[in-house]
Amino acid sequence: MSSTAGGSTPAITAEGLTKLYKSRSGEVRALDGLDLVVDEGTVLALLGPNGAGKTTTVRILATLLRPDAGRATVLGYDVVSDAQRLRRVIGLSGQYAAVDENLTGRENLWMFGRLYQVNSPTARARADELLDQFDLSDAGDRPVKTYSGGMRRRLDLASALIGHPRLLFLDEPTTGLDPRSRIGMWEVIRSLVRQGSTLLLTTQYLEEADALANTIAVVDAGKIIARGTADELKSSVGGERVEVVVHDPAQLGAALRLVSDCCLTEATVDEHTRRLTAPAAGGAQQLVAVIRALDDAGIVIDDVGLRRPTLDDVFLSLTGHAAEEREAEAAASEPVAAGRTA
């Protein structure tokens, strides 16, 4: 795991964070000695499946949960002993869009501003500014219950920014959003990144981590199991691959030889689905070469394409198991459920 680079001060340090939840089937280790360093002015994505411990990590760092073991500092404040000072300089936006739906957008922002200990006129001015920035000016005086999911999420993020936090936690900022709102959210987050915010976000999507973060930390079973840029992680799984579905089972053997020749490695074959897969180091060029070779040989194909490694591929290669949800932990790490697990 890389540590502090270039002499900059870490914005987040966590050592050996451990959190246990009691569940019906016994104790669940939501965090199992998690270590983490995030440098000031960078964006780190915690990537992992439901129940990996992402939300629990964020909740500990944002002072909502106490770790059972280990320690963490954020912006120099200990998350347990200095929690109240820390709350002044961080912002938290979660997957549950925690805004009051009976208040208007403007009222929500004013209220959260006041509770950040900002005085009333400043809170009002900042609310106007944020409504404008997040494209909510027209809806600012409507109750939030009339907002769309994407609008609520933007308001939630705006609420986290009302006190000019030096560090922002975004817990699954786009989970549950439709594709258009997701892209909109990405734009908003990117603009924050351009302004130099330090950001820790959690996501289940490699694509999202790729789009937003400098560094990705892969979380599994309460630990960081890999850390690097998106490209580094993808190349650790072998980068892009070409996939071909052959129409006639009788031609599978011939197709396998051709694809293996084109890709300079033995392709894998799934007889049942008639699917051939091989690493495509040359990207699109390689795909063209494969299609040409198959066509020249008169092999009929049903489907062909380049596939980027998914979170599943990264997981398979890092852990040897698929990134499927671990039921018990998933329940324990959801904020609402966690609220009951005391």
Added chain:
Amino acid sequence: MTTVQEAPPQQGSALSDSLVVTWRNLKRIPRIPELAIFAILQSVMFVLLFAFVFGGAIPLPGGGNYREFLMPGIFAQTLAFAAATTAIGMTDDMAKGLIDRFRSLPMSRSAFLTGRTVSDVVYNLGILIVLMLSGLAVGWRVHEGLARFLAGVGLTLLFAYAMSWVGVWLGMLVPTVEVAQQVAFTAIFPLTFLSNAFVPLQTLPGWLQPVADWNPVSAITAALRELWGNPNPFVTNSFPSEHPILMTLIWTALFIAIFAPLGVRRYRATSR
């Protein structure tokens, strides 16, 4: 370690934070008018049902007007349900994840709860006014002058405030609004019926009389009857029936002293 450039942030001011939370809770009332309207209708319905259905069937020892006897009981019952109102509000905020937002803010640790209980007192004052107007309509009167009338109103709201703190604690224990509602009703209905609110204590079986006698709902009901000059048939010369006002103050102080710290502790520790 990082050098912190900024001046140490000030602590959240408990008073101004509580006022902001109170403001937020009160804003909700006009935004969901159905809630207040049905709460009011329910109160009026109770007055009418008891006044007209039981009014003739329950004779008071030593005579006296049943409706005059009844109204303080209705006030006490309705405001005992302040615990349910508060519990439902708390559970709703928890289920929607709002409580996490508040807990992540640099605000006073008790303000969220104080704001909730204070706004519920304001709400309950509104309900009490409607109840009193309905009471006047069915023949209830205050006979002891303005000062004692206001003392009774103050005592009622204090009782409601104490019940709200029970609701705060309860609201954080249960998982959903529906459960909060069920638990609160299951606990409060017997509390209000095992009291002198609707029937004179003499009509209860002997073994039940001491229970009803020491019931906080009996204390506030008897206190109001005494303050306002409404019929107040004593059953025993027990301490609570002889000192209902003092007993109400003791109960409210006890509830707040127990449930406010429990609630704050629970709030700080939710999900720990």
